[in-house]
Amino acid sequence: MTPGIADNIPADVRKLYECHETHHASAILSAEFPGEYTELLGALRAFRFTKSQVLAPGGNESHIPKTMSALLRPKKWEEQQLNAAQTVGGVEIRSESHKIDYVKGRVAFDLEWNSKDQTFDRDLYAFRFFFDFDRISVGVLVTRGPDLAGLFKKLGVQGKYGASTTHWEKLLPRLQSGRAGGCPILALGIGMNLYRAV
Numbered sequence: 001m002t003p004g005i006a007d008n009i010p011a012d013v014r015k016l017y018e019c020h021e022t023h024h025a026s027a028i029l030s031a032e033f034p035g036e037y038t039e040l041l042g043a044l045r046a047f048r049f050t051k052s053q054v055l056a057p058g059g060n061e062s063h064i065p066k067t068m069s070a071l072l073r074p075k076k077w078e079e080q081q082l083n084a085a086q087t088v089g090g091v092e093i094r095s096e097s098h099k100i101d102y103v104k105g106r107v108a109f110d111l112e113w114n115s116k117d118q119t120f121d122r123d124l125y126a127f128r129f130f131f132d133f134d135r136i137s138v139g140v141l142v143t144r145g146p147d148l149a150g151l152f153k154k155l156g157v158q159g160k161y162g163a164s165t166t167h168w169e170k171l172l173p174r175l176q177s178g179r180a181g182g183c184p185i186l187a188l189g190i191g192m193n194l195y196r197a198v
Contacts, residue, residue: 127141142189
């Protein structure tokens, strides 16, 4: 856990998620965006994942991210896309397009449960892009926490949730290497206290 983060993330949430931040993200959320932060904390507290969801066959989007969508979409957390082009002498030399799954006000949120780990690069670059163009002030990224590997082994699905997919140990080095640039990021790892064996 990042030093000082406990000042801004309630103890009950810290019992559910592994927590790490860059550039004082939790302080920015709690002080500057209390409405959005309260909604995110409510969704994080309500979120649970089940044995049947873990064992379900893969697809375009598993039931686990859909569970979070059901908590945030009714509160108007919406997908946003940002397109920008660079021109020299009136000639476009490069264009970029980035998408974030959940944005409200100046707060961005995404959840990566079991995608290829390169998806973290896409997410962090999107946060950076939106931040650099002054569309967001902070990003929140949730993924599988470090203590879920034992669960997957016990359930016999560790192959499905392999080393090259999105999980805590793949996210932290990317944050520490500055992939999100100056954008403050609050990273949360889903813990065993959120699991229900049903």
